[in-house]
Structures are given as C-alpha cells and as structure tokens.
Amino acid sequence: MRTLKMKSIQLFLAVIAIAVFPALTPGQQVDAHIGKLSGNTDAGKHLYFRYCWGCHGFRGNGEGENAPYLNPTPRNFVAAVFKCRSTPTGTLPIDEDLYNSVGRGFNTTNMPSWIELTDQNRADLIAFIKSFSPRWKTEKPGTPITVPPEPKLTLESIRHGHELFEKLECWKCHGQEGYGDGPSAATLTDSNDQPIKPYDFAVGWRFKCGVTNHDLYKIFMTGLDGTPMPSFADVIKPEEAWDLVHFLRTLQVTHKSPELTLWESTKEGAEQVAAKKIYGTPTGSGVKQ
Amino acid sequence: MGIKQGFVAGVAVLVVSAALYAGPSGGTISGKVTYEGTPAKQKPIDMSKEPSCAQQHATPITTETVVTGPNNALENVVVYISAGAPDDSTAPGQPAKFTQKGCQYLPHVLAFEVNQTLEIANDDQTSHNIHPLPKVNREWNKSQPPGTPPISEKYDKPEFIPVKCNIHPWMHGNFAVLKNSHYAVSQGEGSFTLPNLPPGKYTITAWHESYGDQSQEVTITGSETKTVNFVFKAKPY
Numbered sequence A: 001m002r003t004l005k006m007k008s009i010q011l012f013l014a015v016i017a018i019a020v021f022p023a024l025t026p027g028q029q030v031d032a033h034i035g036k037l038s039g040n041t042d043a044g045k046h047l048y049f050r051y052c053w054g055c056h057g058f059r060g061n062g063e064g065e066n067a068p069y070l071n072p073t074p075r076n077f078v079a080a081v082f083k084c085r086s087t088p089t090g091t092l093p094i095d096e097d098l099y100n101s102v103g104r105g106f107n108t109t110n111m112p113s114w115i116e117l118t119d120q121n122r123a124d125l126i127a128f129i130k131s132f133s134p135r136w137k138t139e140k141p142g143t144p145i146t147v148p149p150e151p152k153l154t155l156e157s158i159r160h161g162h163e164l165f166e167k168l169e170c171w172k173c174h175g176q177e178g179y180g181d182g183p184s185a186a187t188l189t190d191s192n193d194q195p196i197k198p199y200d201f202a203v204g205w206r207f208k209c210g211v212t213n214h215d216l217y218k219i220f221m222t223g224l225d226g227t228p229m230p231s232f233a234d235v236i237k238p239e240e241a242w243d244l245v246h247f248l249r250t251l252q253v254t255h256k257s258p259e260l261t262l263w264e265s266t267k268e269g270a271e272q273v274a275a276k277k278i279y280g281t282p283t284g285s286g287v288k289q
Numbered sequence B: 001m002g003i004k005q006g007f008v009a010g011v012a013v014l015v016v017s018a019a020l021y022a023g024p025s026g027g028t029i030s031g032k033v034t035y036e037g038t039p040a041k042q043k044p045i046d047m048s049k050e051p052s053c054a055q056q057h058a059t060p061i062t063t064e065t066v067v068t069g070p071n072n073a074l075e076n077v078v079v080y081i082s083a084g085a086p087d088d089s090t091a092p093g094q095p096a097k098f099t100q101k102g103c104q105y106l107p108h109v110l111a112f113e114v115n116q117t118l119e120i121a122n123d124d125q126t127s128h129n130i131h132p133l134p135k136v137n138r139e140w141n142k143s144q145p146p147g148t149p150p151i152s153e154k155y156d157k158p159e160f161i162p163v164k165c166n167i168h169p170w171m172h173g174n175f176a177v178l179k180n181s182h183y184a185v186s187q188g189e190g191s192f193t194l195p196n197l198p199p200g201k202y203t204i205t206a207w208h209e210s211y212g213d214q215s216q217e218v219t220i221t222g223s224e225t226k227t228v229n230f231v232f233k234a235k236p237y
Helices: A002-020 A041-056 A095-104 A119-132 A155-167 A213-222 A238-251 A258-264 A267-277 B002-025
Strands: A030-034 A037-040 B027-036 B078-083 B096-100 B109-113 B118-122 B128-132 B142-144 B151-153 B159-164 B172-178 B183-185 B191-197 B200-208 B212-220 B225-227 B230-233
Touching (some): A041 A119, A095 A119, A155 A238, B027 B200, B027 B212, B078 B172, B078 B191, B212 B230
Parallel strands (some): B027 B230
Antiparallel strands (some): A030 A037, B027 B191, B078 B200
C-alpha cells in the first residue's frame, strides 16, 4: 500500500518535472518545425561543429576562422537578422525560411547549398542555429506575408512593371537596365558597414532567395534585412507587385523565361534584349553596350 | 452607501489634486553642454546625384556629426535621466516626428520613448529608404517613395540607433529611444532643461553621437533648480 503511494508520488513528480522543465530533458528538445520535420538542437550542434563553424564561428557570431576572407561576411546568428524571409521586414523568419536558405545556399556568396545533407540534418541545424540568439525566446517569428495567386502574364503587366521600376526608383541601385550599376550602387554597405553589391539581373537567373516568381515577389515585399534592400510592402499593391515581377524577369536576358519570350515577341522588346545579350556570352563576356 | 461613495470620491479628488500639485512643483535640472578642443571640420555634402534635393539648398549643407554653436556650445546632445527615475509605464500618445526633407533628416537627433509611435515622413520628390541600424531592437528597412503616407513604427527597448538611407549615402541621423519622459536634446546654445523632477537621487547622462556619453549624479530636494553642465572633449578627426 505504502510503496504504491510512494510510486504514485514519484510518478506525479516526474510528470510535473517533464511538464515544467521540458528543456532540461536531454535529447527531447525539439526547437524547429518544418512541415513534418522536427529539428533537434543536440543533433544540430554536432552538425554545426562539423560543417558550419569554420565560417559562422564557434559562438555563431559570424566570426569563424574563414570569415576574414569572405565577402559578404558570414551570417551572425546572435544578431538573428536574416535576408531570406517570408515574414515582414524587422521580424524573425519562420523555421521553413531558414531551412530553405540552408538547402538553397546563397547565390553570389560563399554559402553553398547544403542539399547533400539529409532533410533531417538541415532541420536539426536550424534548431541549433536558433539557440545562438535570445531573440528566439523573446520574440515570435513574423506572420508570413500573403502572396496572391499570380495573374496571367501580359505585355501590359510587363510595361506596368517597368513603370513601377522607374517610379519606385529601383534603378537607383539596380541600374536602368538591371545591371546593378545604378548611381547609388557604389556606396552601398550592409548593416556591418561592409560594401555590398546590388543584384545584377543580367548575369544569371538565381536570386539570393530563390528562383521562382513567387520567391522574387517575396524578396521586394519583405526586403532583405541586414542589407540595403528595403521592403516595399507598404508602397506596392499586391496586384502591382506581380507586374513588377514580370518586368524584372525581362531584365534576366540570359535566362529564358515566359516573360522574356513574350517581351522579345514585341519589336521594342526584341531590340532591347538583342542589344543587351552580348553581355555574358562567350564572345562578348563582360562587354556592355 | 452615500457616505462610502462620498469618501471614495473625496480621496480621489485629494489624490488627483496632489498629483497635479506635485507635477509643476518638482525640481528642475538645467545646464549647458559645451566642448573643449577643436572639433572635426564638417564636410560639405555633394548632392549632385539627387538634383531635386540639391536645389533645395542654396549653399551645400554639411555633415552633422558634430554641430556647434556660439561659446563652444554643443548641439544634438541627448541629456536624459539614466537612473533614479521610474520607467514610464505608458508611452506618450503623440507621435515623435522624423522628416526627410532636402535629403536630410529633420531633426538630426530625435529622442522619444520606448513604445512611443515614431512617425516618419518623406517631404522629398525622391524615394528614400529608412534603414535604422539597431543592435538590441528589431532591424527593419522600408522604402518610402514620394507622396506615400508616413511610416509608423515603435521600438520596445531603450537604445541609441543610427539611421541611414542607402540610396543617399550622405543621409545620417540618430534615434534616441529612452525609458522615461525626462530628456532633452541640446539646441543652438547648448542648453537643456529637465523640469518636473520629483525629489530623489538621479544619474543624468549626456550622449553625443561622436563623443560618446558621460554621467553625473544629482540629488533633487523639493522644487529647487540645479545646474549641471557637461563638457565633451572634441576630437579633431
């Protein structure tokens, strides 16, 4: 009788302990959720100190052994300011944003794609990365922005997108033709005072935060925090944002997209694209006309 | 019933009148902020890349990292109570206003309270991006083309935050996010006044964007006015 009572008390205390101190039970910590995946901090720690710390540093502050040789500098996880988010500017990203960033890598930087790791590995890494900053304990991630369905691609949409590009003065940094050579380009610095280049639309097709039209929409509607790229969420209406997406695609003259094909079907579009295409081809590499 | 309610009402009247009475009769700290030595010469700003802004200034404006007045007065110094005063539980209702005009921030240093609304307006014919660079608060970066409504934001932690516009690299300002309403920013004569201070022991701090900060202890008893002066060592670079 007495032992039974003792046991029930012990069980009761154990239940309380698990309920009150979930973080103290080793191996049970789940700190990242990506779809059906649950990232584990302890598992992520081992992976971090194998793959990531050389650049991102022992303390996650972006000051790893290799950092002095890298441009742009590795992300500082203690500051917890992230470029690629689906959430509004100034908010923490959702776990999926970080997970996608690790899998995708960062175009035009030294951050490779970690697609070789398993999905579980990447989820575990996200859980560990989040342990570097107290922000993840005191703040909630932002609510992802709503991306309305993409309307049908039309020439009007491309032309209107071009007007927006002019009106919102995207060209001040990205240049009139999207080469990343606008009047303000030379003086841009990131939030660590390191020089940073605006995206050159003509050289490729991958953006820093993805490859799809949907990704492109999110880039200018959330801004790339920590860089000079601001959020335009307060100044562009959702339907207009898609027009801008369609226009920006036509600046990527080396990437065959439906937008570029449609634009080239017009006389003015064909002329503009033909004039630009010499840039980046084997015979005209680096030549600007 | 009547007696009890009457008593409560009476007490309430007493409390309110006491609060009103205590307000204006508190102590005052006033003084002057000056510098010694030679401050760095401010550089003229070339706005030729932004003609719509350049034409707003008859003579080119200069950088504002050190702004001085007559008799070694130092402007744009935030003087505030850093210890001794309770944190404000509610932020003031009226917004703190920050304006972009002629590709310049007005004012150059804006002090406001934690959780007070910050209203940022663009009076220019060009797009700006407002990019404050906090370390403890959240970092955001927003585009504001001409003719768009003011941006409203708040900061929930005290901090001195540099502000820049990436499009116009010469634009540079500061936010001072403070914990209580006892603050002032030194103006032309370098003078400041902190009124309505209840009796107590205070740490009063003066912060300047280039010369850092310094503090002094002040004890206020009753409705006296105490003079506190700050002298910053100017750096020639």
